[in-house]
Amino acid sequence: MNQRDTLTINAAGHLTIGGADTVELAKKFGTPLYVMDEKYVRDMCSAYRTAIEEDYAGNGLVLYASKAFSCTAIYRIVAAERIGVDVVSGGELYTALKAGFPADKIYMHGNNKLPAELSMAVENGVGCIVVDSFAEIDALEAICERAGTVQRILIRVNPGVEAHTHHFIQTAKTDSKFGFSLADGTAEKITLYALQKKHLRMEGYHCHIGSQIFEKESFCLAADKMLAFMAEMKSQHSFEASVLNLGGGYGIWYAEGDAQYTVADYSLYLKTVIAEVKKKAAEYGLKEPYLLIEPGRSIVGEAGITLYTVGTIKEIPGVKKYVAVDGGMFDNPRYALYQAKYTAVLANRAAEKPSEVVSIAGKCCESGDIVCANVSLPRAETGDILAVLSTGAYNYSMASNYNRNLVPPVVLVRNGEADYIVKPQSYEDLTRNDVIPEFLK
Numbered sequence: 001m002n003q004r005d006t007l008t009i010n011a012a013g014h015l016t017i018g019g020a021d022t023v024e025l026a027k028k029f030g031t032p033l034y035v036m037d038e039k040y041v042r043d044m045c046s047a048y049r050t051a052i053e054e055d056y057a058g059n060g061l062v063l064y065a066s067k068a069f070s071c072t073a074i075y076r077i078v079a080a081e082r083i084g085v086d087v088v089s090g091g092e093l094y095t096a097l098k099a100g101f102p103a104d105k106i107y108m109h110g111n112n113k114l115p116a117e118l119s120m121a122v123e124n125g126v127g128c129i130v131v132d133s134f135a136e137i138d139a140l141e142a143i144c145e146r147a148g149t150v151q152r153i154l155i156r157v158n159p160g161v162e163a164h165t166h167h168f169i170q171t172a173k174t175d176s177k178f179g180f181s182l183a184d185g186t187a188e189k190i191t192l193y194a195l196q197k198k199h200l201r202m203e204g205y206h207c208h209i210g211s212q213i214f215e216k217e218s219f220c221l222a223a224d225k226m227l228a229f230m231a232e233m234k235s236q237h238s239f240e241a242s243v244l245n246l247g248g249g250y251g252i253w254y255a256e257g258d259a260q261y262t263v264a265d266y267s268l269y270l271k272t273v274i275a276e277v278k279k280k281a282a283e284y285g286l287k288e289p290y291l292l293i294e295p296g297r298s299i300v301g302e303a304g305i306t307l308y309t310v311g312t313i314k315e316i317p318g319v320k321k322y323v324a325v326d327g328g329m330f331d332n333p334r335y336a337l338y339q340a341k342y343t344a345v346l347a348n349r350a351a352e353k354p355s356e357v358v359s360i361a362g363k364c365c366e367s368g369d370i371v372c373a374n375v376s377l378p379r380a381e382t383g384d385i386l387a388v389l390s391t392g393a394y395n396y397s398m399a400s401n402y403n404r405n406l407v408p409p410v411v412l413v414r415n416g417e418a419d420y421i422v423k424p425q426s427y428e429d430l431t432r433n434d435v436i437p438e439f440l441k
């Protein structure tokens with residue numbers, strides 16, 4: 001079990017997170033329930049920020065990739081940690097602005113930003129837009145001309161680095177809907193195109209080589225390719241990019257076999273990448289660029305757990321044992337999407353040794369509705385509280401109302417105290433937008 005930085009087992013044998021007893025949390029707030037430890041989130045933000053302050057003279061900014069977990073409170077927390085955010089939709093932008101997040105520290109991404117999203121970003125003074133197509137450049141130039149502003153932009157490129165991660169969450173191969181390839185000349189073409197635009201200030205490049213990556217070498221290789229390309233643009237077109245955004249993708253611990261990094265390890269991880277940027281910038285005769293990184297999963301992933309109550313238990317003799325919980329793919333679709341691995345713990349009997357291997361099933365009408373497959377647990381009984389660990393990223397943000405199940409609420413824990421940051425939904429919420437048109441009446 002992961003006991004680093006946030007999780008422990010108390011004298012009652014209960015799992016605790018951020019000093020709060022998870023069995024008490026389940027009693028007070030009900031299940032299913034997402035729980036996030038504020039301290040872990042803050043420590044991660046500051047670990048990354050400190051690496052840039054200490055090893056790069058503060059010449060950069062950490063952007064929290066808020067698609068990992070987006071709600072008003074999280075933007076407040078990361079703003080207090082003096083880092084920026086990236087958003088990938090009008091909805092994330094709206095939430096960040098509503099939280100009072102400083103617009104100049106918001107970066108906007110997306111391979112198909114809608115005209116309305118681009119206008120919204122420009123009108124609200126979003127710091128930087130990471131453009132990903134020629135059409136977007138034209139659309140953005142027109143919007144900025146009408147608004148009488150000049151928008152800072154970066155161009156998303158594809159460095160062609162193969163990161164050792166799950167195929168479906170690898171985005172920087174040449175066959176990707178994201179970015180412009182460095183290798184085939186398209187990144188150069190769009191650079192020249194963007195530089196002609198009067199209302200766009202082209203500042204540099206962005207890449208994101210994938211997600212759940214543990215090899216520092218992948219990031220160093222990406223940095224090297226990006227700086228080599230920047231040097232080429234400088235020598236061929238006298239364009240020296242001042243900003244380099246290396247994206248996110250740092251891996252986290254989910255289950256046995258994953259590396260276990262402490263908060264401090266992530267700081268060192270970034271320092272390794274910074275050292276590479278400095279070395280290569282010197283080698284290529286470039287000014288050290290303003291450095292951006294965009295961790296999402298690693299900031300919130302291990303900060304969160306999901307609590308469920310065990311319901312039906314079904315043993316198929318000689319095949320498998322299913323332990324069903326009161327959640328499922330509506331609160332965590334990641335197993336259904338890509339067989340994601342998780343670790344589960346009986347929160348009310350956390351000190352007991354595992355005695356069997358079971359699969360945790362959800363309550364949705366889909367046989368693929370599994371929360372985690374083949375986990376070792378003590379013999380679970382109906383009524384036990386089950387905690388699935390490392391669910392802070394891409395769980396709540398990917399949740400749905402499938403089967404008209406309610407998206408669970410989220411509570412934030414601070415020093416043992418807990419309160420809602422996302423309230424429970426009601427059945428009323430489910431029908432709020434339903435209407436009966438005249439012709440059905």
Ligand SMILES: *Cc1c(COP(=O)(O)O)cnc(C)c1O
Binds near residue numbers: 068086210212247295
């Ligand atoms: C998803 C994404 C991130 C964050 O990735 P993590 O693996 O959560 O760190 C950062 N930048 C971009 C452009 C992304 O699409």
